[in-house]
Amino acid sequence: xxxxxxxxxxxxxxxxxxxxxxxxxxxxxxxxxxxxxxxxxxxxxxxxxxxxxxxxxxxxxxxxxxxxxxxxxxxxxxxxxxxxxxxxxxxxxxxxxxxxxxxxxxxxxxxxxxxxxxxxxxxxxxxxxxxxxxxxxxxxxxxxxxxxxxxxxxxxxxxxxxxxxxxxxxxxxxxxxxxxxxxxx
Amino acid sequence: xxxxxxxxxxxxxxxxxxxxxxxxxxxxxxxxxxxxxxxxxxxxxxxxxxxxxxxxxxxxxxxxxxxxxxxxxxxxxxxxxxxxxxxxxxxxxxxxxxxxxxxxxxxxxxxxxxxxxxxxxxxxxxxxxxxxxxxxxxxxxxxxxxxxxxxxxxxxxxxxxxxxxxxxxxxxxxxxxxxxxxxxxxxxxxxxxxxxxxxxxxxxxxxxxxxxxxxxxxxxxxxxxxxxxxxxxxxxxxxxxxxxxxxxxxxxxxxxxxxxxxxxxxxxxxxxxxxxxxxxxxxxxxxxxxxxxxxxxxxxxxxxxxx
Numbered sequence: 001x002x003x004x005x006x007x008x009x010x011x012x013x014x015x016x017x018x019x020x021x022x023x024x025x026x027x028x029x030x031x032x033x034x035x036x037x038x039x040x041x042x043x044x045x046x047x048x049x050x051x052x053x054x055x056x057x058x059x060x061x062x063x064x065x066x067x068x069x070x071x072x073x074x075x076x077x078x079x080x081x082x083x084x085x086x087x088x089x090x091x092x093x094x095x096x097x098x099x100x101x102x103x104x105x106x107x108x109x110x111x112x113x114x115x116x117x118x119x120x121x122x123x124x125x126x127x128x129x130x131x132x133x134x135x136x137x138x139x140x141x142x143x144x145x146x147x148x149x150x151x152x153x154x155x156x157x158x159x160x161x162x163x164x165x166x167x168x169x170x171x172x173x174x175x176x177x178x179x180x181x182x183x184x185x
Numbered sequence: 186x187x188x189x190x191x192x193x194x195x196x197x198x199x200x201x202x203x204x205x206x207x208x209x210x211x212x213x214x215x216x217x218x219x220x221x222x223x224x225x226x227x228x229x230x231x232x233x234x235x236x237x238x239x240x241x242x243x244x245x246x247x248x249x250x251x252x253x254x255x256x257x258x259x260x261x262x263x264x265x266x267x268x269x270x271x272x273x274x275x276x277x278x279x280x281x282x283x284x285x286x287x288x289x290x291x292x293x294x295x296x297x298x299x300x301x302x303x304x305x306x307x308x309x310x311x312x313x314x315x316x317x318x319x320x321x322x323x324x325x326x327x328x329x330x331x332x333x334x335x336x337x338x339x340x341x342x343x344x345x346x347x348x349x350x351x352x353x354x355x356x357x358x359x360x361x362x363x364x365x366x367x368x369x370x371x372x373x374x375x376x377x378x379x380x381x382x383x384x385x386x387x388x389x390x391x392x393x394x395x396x397x398x399x400x401x402x403x404x405x406x407x408x409x410x411x412x413x414x415x416x417x418x419x420x421x422x423x424x425x426x427x428x429x430x431x432x433x434x435x436x437x438x439x440x441x442x443x444x445x446x447x448x449x450x451x452x453x454x455x456x457x458x459x460x461x462x463x464x465x466x467x468x469x470x471x472x473x474x475x476x477x478x479x480x481x482x483x484x485x486x487x488x489x490x491x492x
Contacts, residue, residue, distance in 0.1 A: 068213065071217075071225040071226070071227040071255075071485075072225065072226060072227070076227060076489055076490050077490065079490050081186065081187035081490070082187055082485070082486060082489060082490040083490075084186065084209075084210070085210050085213045085214075085482075085485070086213060087212060087213040087216050088213065088216060088217075089216075117226070118225075121220070121222050121224060121225065122220065122221075122222070123221075
């Protein structure tokens, strides 16, 4: 990985998530009917942290689900090899709930589009809101986030790497140069 | 990880890693089957054709459901009502299907090797839905998926395959798959229904069901294929039932909680007693659900992505 800069360390990440948690509570006037759904992979640990922070603030543990969007991707036919499918684990009915979808980076918006379709197939939520740690711009679809940890203007020659302790052993956000394409279209 | 071939002709050709990939992918697929809305758009715009030269309910329906749950279109060709009845050759049928734009063709045929032949004529992925006495790979995959789900693993388990091994493509595919996955496979049946040299596939041969069952973790009971029993390989169905039927008494010789499987359709009272078929240790209805999940996984892995 060709790292250009660190844009968030563990403290900055924690503060951003605490702020997002407060914003979620403020916007929804509490925790009633609120549920969290993390998008695999790194949306999941972030959603878990939001769940913990909200529990610390309000004393309520929000239901938390895990969404795998692979089967809903719009680029499957161009990908080789096949992405590995993991399970979607949403152990509650989302119908009538206010769903906060959590992901690490908002970029083209295609992941979120797939996630919206996947959620709709599971029920009819009252609303869906989107929380992301980083919004890096370059949207290809009319999608925006309701809660943003940090807006990071990037060029298409850069990549954002969100790292979390649970998966990467460290909490930080890096901006990297895209390596020269070696495979695929 | 990816399957090396775009066809699934038999488990003989798969590696252990490939089998594991299919089983791992089937897990999330099962979750979709259990939803209220059983539909994902993954195979939208793909055409899946079932081409069955032999009767079948479960395999064909299971493939069609799998394809439909994944958003594909399905066409089913029953040979008795199609041009095949007018004498069309496999090759010409294949070319017709290719012209219609089939992405996957599931074939069942009484001649061993017909899926291989079809794969030569057609660009689509060919999936073997049972060919003669050769292989029935998706049945073995769903059996292994069920074993792994219920017992937590396959490696090291003692799996008994009971019945007509000679005519059974289910047995052959199970033997290839289970031995690759590290299970100890025992086959048992009347000597006339055990093919010569089967031990070369790495299985232990028994002729007395009581001996084979001792300490077993899984018993896979095969159907007595009455349509293939005209050669007098055993005296009567009654005698077969007496000596080889899986009864509650015999099942007690296996490990406590041993799993009972049957590929269906069952001849109750012949190869399996109703008490066992409907008993707590039976996963026979679960196998049907798992069959759809495994076939969804296969369709995804074979035609879901770019190649």
